[in-house]
Amino acid sequence: MxxxxxxxxxxxxxxxxxxxxxxxxxxxxxxxxxxxxxxxxxxxxxxxxxxxxxxxxxxxxxxxxxxxxxxxxxxxxxxxxxxxxxxxxxxxxxxxxxxPRATPHGKTALHVAVEEGHEPVARALAKADPSTIAIECYGCTPVKLARERDMAGLARRLEAHAQEALNLRAMATDKPPIALSHG
CATH class of the missing domain: 1.10.220 (Annexin V; domain 1)
Known part of the structure; x- marks a missing residue:
């Protein structure tokens, strides 16, 4: 030195x-x-x-x-x-x-992935933190945004994927499953 x-x-x-x-x-x-x-x-x-x-x-x-x-x-x-x-x-x-909950420029990465129709990225973000599907940015959750953009299938799959991730986390911690609430 x-x-x-x-x-x-x-x-x-x-x-x-x-x-x-x-x-x-x-x-x-x-x-x-x-x-x-x-x-x-x-x-x-x-x-x-x-x-x-x-x-x-x-x-x-x-x-x-x-x-x-x-x-x-x-x-x-x-x-x-x-x-x-x-x-x-x-x-x-x-x-x-x-x-995944961060909102640079007013939107989460999940909102952006849904806007662009990138389902694999949206699923990865929802899996990382399932509560991100309930975050509102500009008055819209990612699920609501998907429905507004005629991507109802993506909205359903995103909800199901987030619920599955929450259930897996609950099983890993021996806690009761949590139901998602979203808009």
Missing amino acids: ATGRNYARLPSETSYSAHGEYAFSMAHAVPDADADPAAATHVARALREAATFQESLTPLRHLISSCYCTRDTLAEALTEVARQGNIEGCELLLRAGAD
Whole structure:
């Protein structure tokens, strides 16, 4: 340390796959207390921009594992992957700790996925937090939004998927099942 050399940056013989378990284990949000509030805006913008490239999740995974990303800074990136229907990006961000209940720009990622008709992403978001189907944004829940856009099938499947996720969680915790209430 006295030499001022950063030994963490020295090349090593060990290499890690950008798609391996180590990369996934390092890609997670940090507690808000560990983040630099001044850098949060820049980190959120970089994550959102990396989320726009569907060719590869490597840049997004790299940013999550190398920056002090909080759950808050992951919100816009989650909304962006929902807009694009990028299920792998959605799963990566959810594993990293992105909050599916966050409402950047007034909408949850689930609202955006439903607006765009991306059912696999909508199902992943509802599974991550089943209560998201009851969140109102601009006076509309994701289920109501699906019905208004003539996607009644998606609305029914989303309700059923969220109820199934709630029942599984209840069984895992030995609590009685919870019935969803939505609009």
